[in-house]
Amino acid sequence: MKLQVLLKALKALADGNRLRLLRLLLDQPRCVCELQAALGITQPSISKHLRILEEAGLVTKTRQGQFIDYQLAAAPDPADQRAALLALITPWLRADPELQDLSRRASGLKREQLCRSEAQNATENASSRNEVRAAASSGD
Secondary structure, three states, rough: OOOOHHHHHHHHHHOHHHHHHHHHHHHHEEEEEHHHHOOOOOOHHHHHHHHHHHHHHOEEEEOOEEEEEEEEEEOOOOOOOHHHHHHHHHHHHOOOOOHHHHHHHHHHOOOHHHHHHHHHHHHHHHHHHHOOOOHHHHHO
């Protein structure tokens, strides 16, 4: 493994939220809405952490209908040591009591309800912004 690849992977792992994301992705592929609900952090923050993990080659994404699922990266090249790095930390991720609780809570989340709620909130927010703009422009 090239030094820069190793450094990028290690830097990606040096964050609690990114380790929490990896723990959730050990269980199954998940969409941003599920990860956001499980961790209780904002969608932009989740997306930023996922981008860092993806750029480090630790996570990949695939489209499943209307959802974009994130999952742990599979190493197609046996010489790619990122898979070994993930294998090394997996026992810790599975054994940590906080991460076990997180995994249990996430197992009860229903993707369709979460993502529908997010879409409804976005639509309602856009509608509210349009109403404010219309009221402001009619007052001129």
